[in-house]
Amino acid sequence: DGGITQSPKYLFRKEGQNVTLSCEQNLNHDAMYWYRQDPGQGLRLIYYSQIVNDFQKGDIAEGYSVSREKKESFPLTVTSAQKNPTAFYLCASSIGEGTAQTQYFGPGTRLLVL
Amino acid sequence: ELKVEQNPLFLSMQEGKNYTIYCNYSTTSDRLYWYRQDPGKSLESLFVLLSNGAVKQEGRLMASLDTKARLSTLHITAAVHDLSATYFCAVGSYNTDKLIFGTGTRLQVFP
Numbered sequence: 477d478g479g480i481t482q483s484p485k486y487l488f489r490k491e492g493q494n495v496t497l498s499c500e501q502n503l504n505h506d507a508m509y510w511y512r513q514d515p516g517q518g519l520r521l522i523y524y525s526q527i528v529n530d531f532q533k534g535d536i537a538e539g540y541s542v543s544r545e546k547k548e549s550f551p552l553t554v555t556s557a558q559k560n561p562t563a564f565y566l567c568a569s570s571i572g573e574g575t576a577q578t579q580y581f582g583p584g585t586r587l588l589v590l
Numbered sequence: 591e592l593k594v595e596q597n598p599l600f601l602s603m604q605e606g607k608n609y610t611i612y613c614n615y616s617t618t619s620d621r622l623y624w625y626r627q628d629p630g631k632s633l634e635s636l637f638v639l640l641s642n643g644a645v646k647q648e649g650r651l652m653a654s655l656d657t658k659a660r661l662s663t664l665h666i667t668a669a670v671h672d673l674s675a676t677y678f679c680a681v682g683s684y685n686t687d688k689l690i691f692g693t694g695t696r697l698q699v700f701p
């Protein structure tokens with residue numbers, strides 16, 4: 477079955493620690509995205525990538541980093557510079573050909589600070 | 591800067607009733623999406639609307655787009671409990687792959 481997987485489902489971060497969230501897709505999509513969702517709010521774009529080895533900052537990139545070494549994978553690192561990381565993180569992908577393609581979402585990772 | 595507003599933010603409605611959720615956006619866009627999110631879950635794509643006057647229907651949900659008014663509506667017909675969820679509209683930032691999401695409308699359908 478084609479789809480998007482995210483791991484882990486829950487992640488706990490200690491003060492000053494960097495943590496990495498995994499996102500993998502087998503849909504052969506070119507474009508991938510990371511969003512952050514805070515309780516009772518909409519989604520905000522962190523980073524997105526339209527092609528391997530290239531990515532762009534979204535609206536709230538500070539304190540986060542990404543890489544796109546493979547088409548299937550787009551990991552997100554939450555660095556110690558992100559002072560309020562507690563949130564629900566969603567990864568998405570789309571075909572990427574043109575701007576009218578639907579984004580499909582993974583199941584999400586919930587990040588909590590200890 | 592593209593901004594997206596939804597209203598109402600919270601909607602409690604009785605089964606069998608009809609209601610409409612509104613999505614307004616501030617600048618020109620070439621696409622609009624509706625998504626559903628169940629509590630603690632991911633987002634599920636419902637509709638994509640690409641042109642003025644576009645109307646899409648699936649079961650008890652119907653979405654429409656008026657690009658001149660920069661307005662999309664999600665109409666619920668004869669609500670049932672299974673429709674209880676949060677509904678988001680998302681608007682495409684023109685000529686980019688970015689989407690800007692509304693704050694969501696939390697729908698609760700009771701007997």
